[in-house]
Amino acid sequence: MKLTSYLIQKRIRSLLAQADKRQPTFCPLSEASNILLLYHIADEEQLKPGIARLQQLYKPIHRGIYLPKGEQQPDEAPRTFFLSEKTDLGTWQIPSSSRQEQFNAIPADLLIDLTPSACYSMRYLMLQHPCRFKVGVKQGEHEPDFYDFSLALTKREEIQQIFEHILFYLQAIRAK
Numbered sequence: 001m002k003l004t005s006y007l008i009q010k011r012i013r014s015l016l017a018q019a020d021k022r023q024p025t026f027c028p029l030s031e032a033s034n035i036l037l038l039y040h041i042a043d044e045e046q047l048k049p050g051i052a053r054l055q056q057l058y059k060p061i062h063r064g065i066y067l068p069k070g071e072q073q074p075d076e077a078p079r080t081f082f083l084s085e086k087t088d089l090g091t092w093q094i095p096s097s098s099r100q101e102q103f104n105a106i107p108a109d110l111l112i113d114l115t116p117s118a119c120y121s122m123r124y125l126m127l128q129h130p131c132r133f134k135v136g137v138k139q140g141e142h143e144p145d146f147y148d149f150s151l152a153l154t155k156r157e158e159i160q161q162i163f164e165h166i167l168f169y170l171q172a173i174r175a176k
Contacts, residue, residue: 008093008120015127016144024148027110027133029057029170036108036131038064038115038122041071043159047114050163062106066115066122081106083121093121104129111135112166114159117143135170137162 035054039047044065054061062079069085081103083089088099095103103125111129113136115122123146126134136147151165 005093005118005120008124011092011094012120012124012127013144015124016146024134025132026148026173028173029059029110029167032059032110032133034060034062034107034109036062036064036106036111036129038066038111038113038126039159040066040115040119040122041068043114046158046160047163049160050167053167060107062108064103064106064122064125066119083125085121089121093124095121095125100125100128109133110170112163113137113147114163114166135166137166 037047037051037054051061051063060079062081063077064081064083067073067082067084067086071084073082073084083095083099083103085093088095090096106129108129108131111126111131111134113122113126113134115126117123117139126136127146133149134147135149136151138145138147138150138152149169151162151169153162
């Protein structure tokens with residue numbers, strides 16, 4: 001398992017170097033026409049209040065949900081992309097090219113990544129997505145900055161609180 005995570009982390013570092021050349025465009029919540037929210041299936045219940053808050057803004061919300069090996073895929077939901085560790089990932093935890101294409105085709109102006117730092121496959125997809133503004137959590141002081149806007153955590157907070165903080169800042173900050 002350590003070898004497989006090493007190889008995907010190496011690919012992520014390579015994508016991160018390419019992402020530095022990308023020119024982000026700030027997108028406040030009020031101006032986002034499509035939002036892509038990435039998270040682990042285990043966090044879904046805690047995220048429901050924040051998702052409901054986003055839905056009140058009448059914005060199309062697309063969800064990218066990571067399913068570990070033991071999880072069954074829920075029934076298909078509109079605007080939901082499931083990435084199953086069991087069926088969608090290759091030997092090195094890299095998503096198949098068809099799944100990468102499907103993910104990159106999801107329309108989004110704003111991408112909010114709430115996946116755990118060890119969820120390398122979702123991070124790999126996030127770095128390749130063409131959205132104009134990416135938001136997430138920097139979970140350690142030595143972790144590279146993967147996002148255009150990130151919150152740095154000094155201690156492990158509940159995912160629901162993190163999501164609320166991100167929504168607060170995206171609403172508070174206005175574009176010029």
